[in-house]
Amino acid sequence: MRTSRAWWPLAGLTAGALGLAVSYAAAALLHVRDSPVVAVAEGVITLTPGPVAKWAIDTFDTSDKKVLVAGILVVVALLFGWFGRLAHRRWWAAVTGYVVLAGTAVVAVLAKPTPSLIDLAPVVVGLLCWLVALALLAEWLRRWELAEDVPGPTDDALPTRRRFFAITGAMVAVSVLGGLAGRIAGNARRKAEQSRRLLRIEGVTAPAVPDGVAVDVEGVSPWQTPNDDFYLIDTAIIKPTIAPVDWEIRIHGKVERELRLTYADLVAREITEDWITLNCVSNEVGGDLVGNAWWSGVRLAAILAEAKPLPGADAVLQTSEDGWTCGTPLAALMDERNAMLAVAMNGVPLPIEHGFPVRTIVPGLYGYVSACKWVVDMEVTSFDDFTAYWTDKGWSAQGPVKIASKIEVPGDGAEVPAGELVCAGVAWFQHTGISKVEVQVDGGRWQPATLATTPNTDTWVQWRAVLDLAPGEHQLRVRAVDEEGRTQTGAIADVVPDGATGWHTIDVTASA
Ligand SMILES: Nc1nc2c(c(=O)[nH]1)N[C@H]1C(S)=C(S)[C@@H](COP(=O)(O)O)O[C@H]1N2
Numbered sequence: 001m002r003t004s005r006a007w008w009p010l011a012g013l014t015a016g017a018l019g020l021a022v023s024y025a026a027a028a029l030l031h032v033r034d035s036p037v038v039a040v041a042e043g044v045i046t047l048t049p050g051p052v053a054k055w056a057i058d059t060f061d062t063s064d065k066k067v068l069v070a071g072i073l074v075v076v077a078l079l080f081g082w083f084g085r086l087a088h089r090r091w092w093a094a095v096t097g098y099v100v101l102a103g104t105a106v107v108a109v110l111a112k113p114t115p116s117l118i119d120l121a122p123v124v125v126g127l128l129c130w131l132v133a134l135a136l137l138a139e140w141l142r143r144w145e146l147a148e149d150v151p152g153p154t155d156d157a158l159p160t161r162r163r164f165f166a167i168t169g170a171m172v173a174v175s176v177l178g179g180l181a182g183r184i185a186g187n188a189r190r191k192a193e194q195s196r197r198l199l200r201i202e203g204v205t206a207p208a209v210p211d212g213v214a215v216d217v218e219g220v221s222p223w224q225t226p227n228d229d230f231y232l233i234d235t236a237i238i239k240p241t242i243a244p245v246d247w248e249i250r251i252h253g254k255v256e257r258e259l260r261l262t263y264a265d266l267v268a269r270e271i272t273e274d275w276i277t278l279n280c281v282s283n284e285v286g287g288d289l290v291g292n293a294w295w296s297g298v299r300l301a302a303i304l305a306e307a308k309p310l311p312g313a314d315a316v317l318q319t320s321e322d323g324w325t326c327g328t329p330l331a332a333l334m335d336e337r338n339a340m341l342a343v344a345m346n347g348v349p350l351p352i353e354h355g356f357p358v359r360t361i362v363p364g365l366y367g368y369v370s371a372c373k374w375v376v377d378m379e380v381t382s383f384d385d386f387t388a389y390w391t392d393k394g395w396s397a398q399g400p401v402k403i404a405s406k407i408e409v410p411g412d413g414a415e416v417p418a419g420e421l422v423c424a425g426v427a428w429f430q431h432t433g434i435s436k437v438e439v440q441v442d443g444g445r446w447q448p449a450t451l452a453t454t455p456n457t458d459t460w461v462q463w464r465a466v467l468d469l470a471p472g473e474h475q476l477r478v479r480a481v482d483e484e485g486r487t488q489t490g491a492i493a494d495v496v497p498d499g500a501t502g503w504h505t506i507d508v509t510a511s512a
Pocket residue numbers: 230231232233234235236278279280281320321322324353354355366367368371372373374
């Protein structure tokens with residue numbers, strides 16, 4: 001009798017466990033909010049009719065997802081064993097089984113409120129692990145089977161059998177380690193997340209949208225960008241999870257007095273708050289890497305004044321907990337503008353992805369030279385003496401924002417009725433301000449737009465214009481003029497090395 005046959009389900013189970021553990025670890029490390037299994041569990045909850053869900057919750061007497069997750073794991077384990085059996089004769093059937101399971105997870109992940117591509121990474125990694133692990137185990141089971149077929153008194157199957165169990169054991173060990181790694185990373189995340197939820201920072205107020213900042217055209221970016229919609233740019237695959245009690249910043253270098261501030265020291269100081277628009281140097285003309293939030297924090301001018309920069313210093317080299325660096329002009333951190341160590345965004349403690357517990361915000365500078373998330377170190381120095389993360393990759397050492405404007409309504413390629421057309425969008429030139437926005441149809445005369453108001457010069461401004469379009473295809477263009485009367489250039493420049501320029505241009509078709 002071939003004993004090897006009995007072990008195919010074990011192979012399926014082992015491969016399955018390995019894939020799940022690796023996917024769980026990947027989810028925790030990448031800070032994907034929930035692992036694929038939890039996503040499936042949540043999907044099940046969402047799809048379960050209310051009374052049934054309530055019955056289940058009452059019956060199991062628990063309000064969390066543990067019972068459901070355990071139930072899903074049992075079902076999945078049975079499936080894994082079955083896939084293993086299938087793999088003996090019908091390899092493709094086992095593969096199909098794993099792919100269908102992964103597909104279920106993909107659907108569950110995409111059904112979440114704000115899915116992103118990175119949320120799918122754990123599923124993909126898990127599926128690859130399943131397939132590779134099962135292929136490996138199947139290979140040794142087949143060899144074992146062949147050895148069993150050799151007639152004779154000696155046990156020729158022994159070496160292959162041993163090998164199969166050794167590989168299985170190794171995979172189980174990796175699964176356990178993966179599970180533990182996921183757990184540790186998940187715990188750090190939970191600890192930071194929990195301290196964040198419990199934080200109440202005195203002096204931080206809820207945002208109140210100022211009167212008159214909206215042109216009230218549907219499709220224009222809302223004045224306040226909600227935290228969940230705020231663009232995200234960073235180099236951290238694994239986001240730092242720093243509990244406030246563990247945070248400290250060191251301000252040193254060319255200073256008379258080195259400073260170290262804990263989180264408690266920081267928030268005990270006077271809180272400053274303002275509407276500030278942040279944008280990325282790699283935002284293309286018309287792009288979305290820009291957002292406006294109500295930021296709360298502590299003014300850097302006061303802190304740096306205490307440290308007393310020495311003559312000759314003209315830069316601050318900021319370093320984040322994950323080792324990212326940027327160089328900021330010392331002057332921009334010490335002049336009258338509201339450069340701050342921010343602790344809250346839109347009235348709540350910074351989301352982890354946006355730099356919790358402390359990040360820098362400097363009106364008028366691109367993020368890559370100023371807006372250090374998870375900031376833990378500031379070295380007062382000179383631009384001549386260092387390079388930073390992006391300047392090493394060909395970007396400019398100096399990154400003042402450039403004036404920009406974009407058309408959001410109508411969308412590029414839209415079909416609109418001929419005649420009067422409301423055209424609207426936003427423009428920004430932080431810390432200088434926008435005085436005028438103009439729109440042009442088919443290269444004709446520049447027509448003035450109406451501007452909404454702004455509370456300061458550090459934010460974007462909404463604009464709207466009413467155009468008259470004849471039937472046919474048209475090209476619409478926008479440009480802005482700054483508070484000093486300088487008109488936005490139409491010369492096209494790439495985002496590298498210091499920000500894109502050019503007029504945002506869209507095509508529309510007007511039908512009679
Ligand atoms: N630690 C860290 N901070 C960082 C970055 C980064 O990669 N790592 N990217 C910067 C860039 S290029 C931008 S545009 C802003 C984006 O901030 P946000 O992700 O909160 O929108 O963060 C800046 N701060």
